[in-house]
Amino acid sequence: MADLTKELHTECMTLQMGPSHPAMHGTVKMIVDIDGEEIHSVKPEVGYLHRGFEKMCENSTYHQVIPFTDRLNYVSPFINNVGYAMAVEKLLGIEVPERCKYLRVLACEISRISDHLTCLGASGMELAAFSVLLYSIEAREWMWELVEALSGARLTTTWARIGGVAYDMPDGFERKAREELEKVKRLVEDMRGLLEKNRIFYDRMRGTGVLEANDCLAYGVTGPCLRAAGVYYDVRKAKPYLVYDRLDFEVPLGKSGDNYDKFVVRVLEIYQSIRIIEQALEQIPAGPIAVDDPKITLPPKQEVYTSIGALVHHFNIIVKGIRPPKGEAYFAVEGGNGELGFYVVSDGSDKPWKCRCRGPCFPIVQAVPKMLEGAMVADVVPTFGMVNMIGGEMDR
Amino acid sequence: MAEKNPTIKKLLAKFGGQIEVVASPFDKMDTVRVKRESILDVCMFLRTEDDLDYDLMRDLTCVDYIHEKPRFEVVYHLYSIYNGHEIRLKVRLEERDPTIDTVTSVWVGANWYEREVYDFYGIRFNNHPDLRRILLYPEFVGHPLRKDYPIDREQPLFEERKETKGVR
Numbered sequence: 001m002a003d004l005t006k007e008l009h010t011e012c013m014t015l016q017m018g019p020s021h022p023a024m025h026g027t028v029k030m031i032v033d034i035d036g037e038e039i040h041s042v043k044p045e046v047g048y049l050h051r052g053f054e055k056m057c058e059n060s061t062y063h064q065v066i067p068f069t070d071r072l073n074y075v076s077p078f079i080n081n082v083g084y085a086m087a088v089e090k091l092l093g094i095e096v097p098e099r100c101k102y103l104r105v106l107a108c109e110i111s112r113i114s115d116h117l118t119c120l121g122a123s124g125m126e127l128a129a130f131s132v133l134l135y136s137i138e139a140r141e142w143m144w145e146l147v148e149a150l151s152g153a154r155l156t157t158t159w160a161r162i163g164g165v166a167y168d169m170p171d172g173f174e175r176k177a178r179e180e181l182e183k184v185k186r187l188v189e190d191m192r193g194l195l196e197k198n199r200i201f202y203d204r205m206r207g208t209g210v211l212e213a214n215d216c217l218a219y220g221v222t223g224p225c226l227r228a229a230g231v232y233y234d235v236r237k238a239k240p241y242l243v244y245d246r247l248d249f250e251v252p253l254g255k256s257g258d259n260y261d262k263f264v265v266r267v268l269e270i271y272q273s274i275r276i277i278e279q280a281l282e283q284i285p286a287g288p289i290a291v292d293d294p295k296i297t298l299p300p301k302q303e304v305y306t307s308i309g310a311l312v313h314h315f316n317i318i319v320k321g322i323r324p325p326k327g328e329a330y331f332a333v334e335g336g337n338g339e340l341g342f343y344v345v346s347d348g349s350d351k352p353w354k355c356r357c358r359g360p361c362f363p364i365v366q367a368v369p370k371m372l373e374g375a376m377v378a379d380v381v382p383t384f385g386m387v388n389m390i391g392g393e394m395d396r
Numbered sequence: 397m398a399e400k401n402p403t404i405k406k407l408l409a410k411f412g413g414q415i416e417v418v419a420s421p422f423d424k425m426d427t428v429r430v431k432r433e434s435i436l437d438v439c440m441f442l443r444t445e446d447d448l449d450y451d452l453m454r455d456l457t458c459v460d461y462i463h464e465k466p467r468f469e470v471v472y473h474l475y476s477i478y479n480g481h482e483i484r485l486k487v488r489l490e491e492r493d494p495t496i497d498t499v500t501s502v503w504v505g506a507n508w509y510e511r512e513v514y515d516f517y518g519i520r521f522n523n524h525p526d527l528r529r530i531l532l533y534p535e536f537v538g539h540p541l542r543k544d545y546p547i548d549r550e551q552p553l554f555e556e557r558k559e560t561k562g563v564r
Contacts, residue, residue, distance in 0.1 A: 034551060050532065052540065054516075054541055055540055058541075067422075095424065109465065214451075217452050217477065218450060218453040218505055219453075220453040220505035220509075221505075222452070233452075238477075239480075272538060327420075328421045328423075329422040331423065331426065341455055343455065343471070352455075356457045358454065362508060363508070366507065366508045396531070
């Protein structure tokens with residue numbers, strides 16, 4: 001009989017996960033050095049989705065940049081649209097009308113819900129809970145119906161405009177939104193029921209992928225990952241923009257910063273977003289949806305076709321663009337995964353001199369090796385699921 | 397106005413001639429221009445001084461002012477969670493010597509941001525632990541976000557890599 005007490009000879013091997021691996025959402029490669037099942041080191045490799053966002057921005061007019069921002073975080077495009085538009089509005093020194101602010105809040109929160117739902121569903125599926133994915137995709141579908149009702153598109157919305165938004169809510173939107181939010185609530189309840197006390201899920205999430213508060217801050221991690229570690233930082237509360245200071249909502253916090261806490265924080269944030277949407281629908285005032293300045297906002301299409309003045313303004317904005325004064329502005333919004341900042345520098349011409357996007361995923365992926373220190377190969381999957389990396393935003 | 401801010405006051409008291417307060421009229425963020433030699437000291441001071449505590453490295457980027465001298469401007473956005481303060485630091489770099497000290501010893505997270513700035517602007521960070529390209533591939537020629545890099549320039553083809561282990 002073989003002597004089982006004798007130590008086996010093992011050696012380190014390199015495992016390349018990605019760039020197209022079912023558990024690597026988007027395209028990213030992890031070079032994992034493993035000894036048996038234990039991880040020695042993880043090296044994330046990024047850049048597979050790089051498409052020169054900043055270079056394109058520098059060669060387009062301010063309005064032409066908006067479609068590019070859709071493609072940053074393609075799960076919650078509204079938030080990117082709004083973040084960019086508000087950074088440019090800072091440069092122009094304009095304030096959008098009340099109704100527009102509420103519409104933007106509404107859209108951002110719808111996007112946040114769909115972002116979190118995608119993250120939860122996909123991570124559930126990767127841990128073999130396939131029905132969770134079906135539930136979350138169903139709920140996301142309803143959210144995307146609202147997105148479609150607002151902007152006419154499901155993914156590439158291009159809905160915010162500098163100085164306003166493109167379209168108002170359609171008739172019956174309020175009723176529809178309330179109905180669908182109820183359905184989403186029910187589905188999220190079901191998802192929680194399936195996962196929260198599920199032995200397999202709990203064991204694989206609890207205590208894995210831990211990133212403590214001081215590490216989070218050192219790496220620049222924001223959003224649900226930071227809040228799961230117990231740090232109270234949400235841009236909506238720290239520097240309230242739009243009308244977030246008038247709305248009543250809470251910021252869920254975790255304690256240990258592991259995957260389970262990140263999961264719970266995301267689930268609770270969905271409820272808070274639903275609360276925000278309900279309040280916004282109640283409070284939204286009537287009025288214009290864009291600033292009344294033909295030098296900045298595109299006139300409504302109807303007028304472009306019927307009046308010469310609007311046609312001229314439309315032509316001017318499309319061909320000559322808008323010219324913010326020389327200067328710079330940094331503006332941050334709370335994206336699905338954390339702080340989404342835009343740093344726009346103007347040289348007084350019609351094109352941004354510099355348009356930098358500070359996406360939340362970039363520092364979070366940088367912190368992945370820290371989260372996986374001394375873990376097992378199987379922990380890569382839930383950890384990476386809860387990081388919720390969005391390639392378009394990280395690689396720009 | 398800005399001098400009333402405790403951060404700026406402390407910085408001026410400590411570094412005096414090394415820094416200069418500049419106005420940022422649009423987003424009203426406290427902005428400080430720092431001399432290249434003292435960036436590490438200033439960052440360390442902002443991070444470690446008790447009641448400043450700028451613990452969150454928000455962003456690090458670079459702007460290429462090709463018609464001005466010095467040409468490059470490295471921009472740091474910092475935030476203090478506990479005080480809710482934000483500050484922007486700026487450092488100007490000459491075109492013929494675009495090097496600056498790394499701040500990875502202050503915030504670990506600066507690592508990738510600095511690699512990105514190196515990748516796109518060719519700014520070299522002294523003492524950086526791992527200064528390689530990050531979003532582009534190692535065979536890429538030039539630094540594409542410099543203003544003298546034309547948007548339609550084509551890159552040369554390169555030989556297939558034999559060794560794929562940890563190339564990028």
